[in-house]
Amino acid sequence: MRKRRKVRKILLGLVLLLLLGVFWYALSRRDLYASIESFTKDIFYYFIDFKAEPSNFLDFTLSDEKDKEIAELQSLLELDTSLSRFELLYATTINRTVSPYSNILTIDKGSDDGVLADMAVVSADGMIGTVSKVTKNYAEVSLLSALSSSYQIPVVITLGEKTIYAVLSDYLEDGTFVASGLSVQDKDIVGGIVSTSGLGSFYPSGIYLGEVSKVQSSSDEISLNAIVVPKVQLNQIRYVAILRREVE
Numbered sequence: 001m002r003k004r005r006k007v008r009k010i011l012l013g014l015v016l017l018l019l020l021g022v023f024w025y026a027l028s029r030r031d032l033y034a035s036i037e038s039f040t041k042d043i044f045y046y047f048i049d050f051k052a053e054p055s056n057f058l059d060f061t062l063s064d065e066k067d068k069e070i071a072e073l074q075s076l077l078e079l080d081t082s083l084s085r086f087e088l089l090y091a092t093t094i095n096r097t098v099s100p101y102s103n104i105l106t107i108d109k110g111s112d113d114g115v116l117a118d119m120a121v122v123s124a125d126g127m128i129g130t131v132s133k134v135t136k137n138y139a140e141v142s143l144l145s146a147l148s149s150s151y152q153i154p155v156v157i158t159l160g161e162k163t164i165y166a167v168l169s170d171y172l173e174d175g176t177f178v179a180s181g182l183s184v185q186d187k188d189i190v191g192g193i194v195s196t197s198g199l200g201s202f203y204p205s206g207i208y209l210g211e212v213s214k215v216q217s218s219s220d221e222i223s224l225n226a227i228v229v230p231k232v233q234l235n236q237i238r239y240v241a242i243l244r245r246e247v248e
Contacts, residue, residue, distance in 0.1 A: 075124035076239050083122070086204065089113060089242040094138065103146035105129070107240060110137045120196070120243045125232035126208040127196065128240065139242075143234050144209075145171045154199045155179055155209060157226065159192035165199070166226065168209065175230070177210060182224040187215050194228045204243060 076090065094106040109115050111134050119131045121141045132142040142151065153168040157179065164186050170178035179194060192212040198205025210230035218225045 073239050086243045091240050103143045105141040110135050110139050112136050115139045120203050121240050123232050123237050147171045154197045155194050156197040157192040157194050159189050177228040179226040179228050
């Protein structure tokens, strides 16, 4: 009898252990299923978000680009106040990006609109060049990046009571201009405002070009050159104004 009871207790203990094992296994399987389900959902929602993000990014980029265009156009329209003595003809660029190998910008106004060769062209941030070729509906603008011995602009540099005349003669790779022909007495003009002088050229006077950042010796070591930093970025021009003539 004692042996039977002992055997029963052992069997009962084994059964209990087996039931506990099954119960524990079921719990672990439930956690496993939950983990798998959670992992699957995470992957699913990740790809859903990933698919939506490019669209959101594109919408943001387009909105930002549109805001920049509106701001640029508004600034250009304000030139009517600062350049009120000129008759302004507004135009849009055809090719926005200027190639490093091309200094020409095409605009959507031509001879039918009254555009003539050698007219000055400005953006909201200052002068960008002059009209070099005209057709009925379009015109080409030679940008200031094309400055050379045959394409120079007489300028005036003002700083306080100082007024210094020079020639904008070169465009450097870093996007700055060189104003040449300064005397050694003109070395203290850093911060001076550079604008067209209107002397001996087709270009009207008083059009903003940039600011003097430094003065250095020229190659002949007799005169000085001023490095001029423009506000305008020639490769990011959308809208321009052509200065047709001064209003009498």
